[in-house]
Amino acid sequence: MRIPKGAKRLGTLHVANMATPIIRATAKQWPGLVDGDATLLGCADDEANVIVVRDGQDPSQERDSVNHECVHRFLAASGLRNVIRDEVLSRRRPGESVEDAEAAYEAFEERIVRVATPLIPTTRLVLK
Ligand SMILES: [Zn+2]
Numbered sequence: 446m447r448i449p450k451g452a453k454r455l456g457t458l459h460v461a462n463m464a465t466p467i468i469r470a471t472a473k474q475w476p477g478l479v480d481g482d483a484t485l486l487g488c489a490d491d492e493a494n495v496i497v498v499r500d501g502q503d504p505s506q507e508r509d510s511v512n513h514e515c516v517h518r519f520l521a522a523s524g525l526r527n528v529i530r531d532e533v534l535s536r537r538r539p540g541e542s543v544e545d546a547e548a549a550y551e552a553f554e555e556r557i558v559r560v561a562t563p564l565i566p567t568t569r570l571v572l573k
Pocket residue numbers: 513517555558
């Protein structure tokens with residue numbers, strides 16, 4: 446994986462037995478940090494198997510962002526996302542569009558991640 450110019454590789458974490466690079470970048474360096482009008486604190490790029498945290502956070506917030514994105518990455522890499530997503534989509538209400546059901550899943554995953562993040566062991570990654 447190529448790191449954008451100016452971005453920094455902070456290290457590697459093993460997430461669901463996959464070596465996952467952790468990158469610190471600005472939204473300009475990593476467009477995946479932009480979601481509509483919002484600039485995210487982090488993102489997990491499942492295709493590239495990389496976690497990116499936004500440059501400029503204090504160390505504590507950056508660690509929280511790494512942990513949060515690790516949970517998202519774990520759900521995807523472990524296959525649990527598909528298990529949960531399939532279950533949520535199978536409970537679609539009559540007349541509910543697939544897009545609405547997908548949005549409901551996204552919100553549900555975010556709730557799972559926010560509950561799980563404080564409970565996972567703090568990453569031992571020493572952020573540079
Ligand atoms: Zn999230």
